[in-house]
Amino acid sequence: VRNTPPATVARLPRYLQYLDHQADHATVSSEDIARASGVNAPQVRRDLSFLGTLGTRGVGYDVSRLRPLIMRALGLTGELKVAIVGAGNLGQALAGYRGFASRGFQVTALYDSDPAKHGLVVHDIPIRPAARLAADAAGGEFAIAIIATPAEVAGKVAAELAAAGVKSMLNFAPARLTVPAGVQVRNVDLSTELQILSFYLGGTSEPKPAEGT
Amino acid sequence: VRNTPPATVARLPRYLQYLDHQADHATVSSEDIARASGVNAPQVRRDLSFLGTLGTRGVGYDVSRLRPLIMRALGLTGELKVAIVGAGNLGQALAGYRGFASRGFQVTALYDSDPAKHGLVVHDIPIRPAARLAADAAGGEFAIAIIATPAEVAGKVAAELAAAGVKSMLNFAPARLTVPAGVQVRNVDLSTELQILSFYLGGTSEPKPAEGT
DNA sequence: CTCTGTGAAACACTTCACAGCG
DNA sequence: CGCTGTGAAGTGTTTCACAGAG
Numbered sequence: 001v002r003n004t005p006p007a008t009v010a011r012l013p014r015y016l017q018y019l020d021h022q023a024d025h026a027t028v029s030s031e032d033i034a035r036a037s038g039v040n041a042p043q044v045r046r047d048l049s050f051l052g053t054l055g056t057r058g059v060g061y062d063v064s065r066l067r068p069l070i071m072r073a074l075g076l077t078g079e080l081k082v083a084i085v086g087a088g089n090l091g092q093a094l095a096g097y098r099g100f101a102s103r104g105f106q107v108t109a110l111y112d113s114d115p116a117k118h119g120l121v122v123h124d125i126p127i128r129p130a131a132r133l134a135a136d137a138a139g140g141e142f143a144i145a146i147i148a149t150p151a152e153v154a155g156k157v158a159a160e161l162a163a164a165g166v167k168s169m170l171n172f173a174p175a176r177l178t179v180p181a182g183v184q185v186r187n188v189d190l191s192t193e194l195q196i197l198s199f200y201l202g203g204t205s206e207p208k209p210a211e212g213t
Numbered sequence: 214v215r216n217t218p219p220a221t222v223a224r225l226p227r228y229l230q231y232l233d234h235q236a237d238h239a240t241v242s243s244e245d246i247a248r249a250s251g252v253n254a255p256q257v258r259r260d261l262s263f264l265g266t267l268g269t270r271g272v273g274y275d276v277s278r279l280r281p282l283i284m285r286a287l288g289l290t291g292e293l294k295v296a297i298v299g300a301g302n303l304g305q306a307l308a309g310y311r312g313f314a315s316r317g318f319q320v321t322a323l324y325d326s327d328p329a330k331h332g333l334v335v336h337d338i339p340i341r342p343a344a345r346l347a348a349d350a351a352g353g354e355f356a357i358a359i360i361a362t363p364a365e366v367a368g369k370v371a372a373e374l375a376a377a378g379v380k381s382m383l384n385f386a387p388a389r390l391t392v393p394a395g396v397q398v399r400n401v402d403l404s405t406e407l408q409i410l411s412f413y414l415g416g417t418s419e420p421k422p423a424e425g426t
Numbered sequence: 427c428t429c430t431g432t433g434a435a436a437c438a439c440t441t442c443a444c445a446g447c448g
Numbered sequence: 449c450g451c452t453g454t455g456a457a458g459t460g461t462t463t464c465a466c467a468g469a470g
Contacts, residue, residue: 007439009412013405014389029451038389041451042441049453057447057452074408075415082407089309093302094403099387103404144410168410170403174312176227176251184413186406190307190383191316192226193399194295195287197357197381199222200397202288220461242429254429255463262431270430270469 008047019067029060079106083142086149087112087127096123108142137164144168151175221260225283232280242273292319296355298370299362300325300340309336321355350377357381364388
């Protein structure tokens, strides 16, 4: 299950999201999943086949069986601890995002360099000094870091986190982070997204559907 | 230039971002762009070749020539007007994002259904009643909408915008929006991103680099 | 001699079509 | 009979290797 193609991995969360809205005892067809996820049915079947033989021919997939299987495939076993670096507008907005807990992510702390913010609690999450970042990371306080700092310091933060052993980062700063091999960085760049939209806005061609990835 | 592959379009903003940090009179090689953008040099050359013959063999690419060419290819001519729907934590954080103006995007308004917020000004951007959304959209007040509402109403908002003629949306709500053909929606879903990171966290394989897209 | 631009090969991903299980 | 699972075909994307311009 480790040789799952990246394109498939990127779609699994969408299938999971659909399954979350289905009753546990229900049975769903590849067509059902496909319609809800914006892909086509053969694609769904192919994707799921990478995880093994999960469905029943002539019937479909058991939600109660499929859901845990996808979760395990994604490594969503137990709570994953997440830290948010940067307690500005964006960092605080992310701290208030309700989708975390419901999907097994636990936000342990916000980090900020501004002493005036230290000790404050935002959406039940404490703001800590940025100086503690490396120590907390090395101590295993979190596995994933969300970078919501200004672009100027994002690279520095990423390097610090990587040195402290953090393997996964989600970067919101408009900057390319260069990290050692083995560290996963996913960039969410607003400007990039808007510029891509801009391209298809002017066009008369049939663009490919796209993803936040 | 209209048959530019989606994969190439998704990379052009990265090249542009690098060029923005270079002096206007400078010359850059495909290798320079590649290193800064996290791709390899032949890829950069292939991508740029879709826009025409832009470089000088043996020398490289003129920043002053390449930059406007990429911008034109992306449709970044003049100011693009953007509206943000939902003036909650996230909507207000997005309204304060400094990367907009510097890249030719102008945020015209925030829309919210809460009357208590109407008339307020956040980061110089006025908050308007959600009821005005369709009329403003149809009146051409903005070309792109950013959806930062709760998931429950995101679908409704998207349908309303699509009916009013909005062709491009960036969706931050954790929901699949189903829109008519011809409307571009890009989803930025935090849970999805974290779940993908989670997969690679557990893995021992060499994952493909990824993108906010 | 350097660095672009591009055929051609390799690879990855998607779609099709259907055999086969329940 | 319906829907899964999957070979095989088709399409899109990346990489290679090098001809050729400056």
